[in-house]
Amino acid sequence: MRGMNSNPASTTNSNGTVPAAEAASVPSPTFSPLYQQIKALITQGLEFGEWKPGEIIPSEVELAARYKVSQGTVRKAIDELAADNLLVRRQGKGTFVAAHNEDRVQFRFLRLLPDDGDVHPHVSRLLECRRLRAPAEIARQLDLKPADPVVLIKRLLQFDGVTTVFDEIWLPGAVFRGLTAERFSEYKGPLYTMFETEFGTRMIRASEKIRAVAADETVAQYLGVAEGFPLLLVERVSYTYGDRPVEVRRGWYVTTGYYYYQNDLS
Amino acid sequence: MRGMNSNPASTTNSNGTVPAAEAASVPSPTFSPLYQQIKALITQGLEFGEWKPGEIIPSEVELAARYKVSQGTVRKAIDELAADNLLVRRQGKGTFVAAHNEDRVQFRFLRLLPDDGDVHPHVSRLLECRRLRAPAEIARQLDLKPADPVVLIKRLLQFDGVTTVFDEIWLPGAVFRGLTAERFSEYKGPLYTMFETEFGTRMIRASEKIRAVAADETVAQYLGVAEGFPLLLVERVSYTYGDRPVEVRRGWYVTTGYYYYQNDLS
């Protein structure tokens, strides 16, 4: 492999050098470092379920042999996947597919913390779960055609019996076939874990827009506050592999005694 | 150097292996990988001003020679410092000390974006800048003794002529000697740039607590909104080298037409 990763402009294009075996489906003409190509291959394995959440993936040495590259190259690929929170390394044991049912998840996707720092589990109460045609704005955000089917979920979150969050969750209907109120109610545990195990959809990344708004009549009633009460509105779009949006979530938060946490501005 | 980085429990403690020259002041008895030690040495160079913001640092080869380690070890140290936003790599040119006067800074520390996506520069208007004794809560957050001197700055930020942010900034008086309203007014450019060039204090990291609050009489007047209007309250603590807190900032944001942005929940 040494020295074969030449410039795409050179006479011998480097993509022939992807150590075949299970090379990318369509060898693109663009150049990328070997470890990026390995990273893509491993990501495919994750996406297509070759290794499932919580499971161990082959050792670095094995992967190096399979892809016909050095261990160092596999290592760099895994380093990035671990930084992206897709894999978790455990020294002496191996490398595992990140699962959404670990302790940290509640704080990865629900960043609301109480002022006193104590950690309380939350209770979810389903208000509504129905299928309808996507409003224009939701369709745009989910990258669907207007009027495509979507699932709308409304729910409340309670901390210590106090209703603190009202969520409005929009999901693409095609992906979340058979998601009903019953199915929803039966499921114990975090929502993202259900999405993962029941619908094979993993949330990889999210972006959020945060603002302060006044509670309207409906939301005020749900949250047990006066109309006009200041609420934190968090509008999140979550993405799965390939940066495909698969969830739009609008959350109205009562931030009395709670705050939204954000670390490190990088 | 090969193979000398043995366990701290072993007979020959590894810290003697720090390639001296400019070894750490107090060789601690705890073990850490070589590249972490190199990282600490480079960080010291940054903290003590050996290389100033915007300047280039020695090449990897030079640093490897100076610290008597391989280029790969220096590389790993620099990789982490770049990930921490303390250094910036530029292929073909060299590695530079991150400066706070670049384009990205306005978005690194002021994450307010307009709904339409356009980017407008902001104008700052100083309301007040005086010295006083630290209230208990501020003293706690700045790691000072109660009643230690602090500087309190109050200011407004305007976007397109519209007042959008009211800031209350608390700084340790000992560090920011000679910071007066005049000095403040004279300075053009971002605040953090002034802190850096005028007072030798760099903000490295920050954490934020965000909530929605109702505008009180004073803030409402400053921001030109009705009393009770919902505002985003962002409480930020900024840290310099060694995780020492050097700023407490409370910002009240009008989020009409603007939102607070947050990417990637990692």
Added chain:
DNA sequence: TAGTGGTCTAGACCACGTG
């Protein structure tokens, strides 16, 4: 004892920026 990830090295070549 064996296997895994983690560290460290030395050397080669590539890609980028500048003279």
Added chain:
DNA sequence: ACGTGGTCTAGACCACTAT
């Protein structure tokens, strides 16, 4: 043409976990 960071390799040894 030269120097910088970026990629890749091969091999050694360390640290942790399990058996």
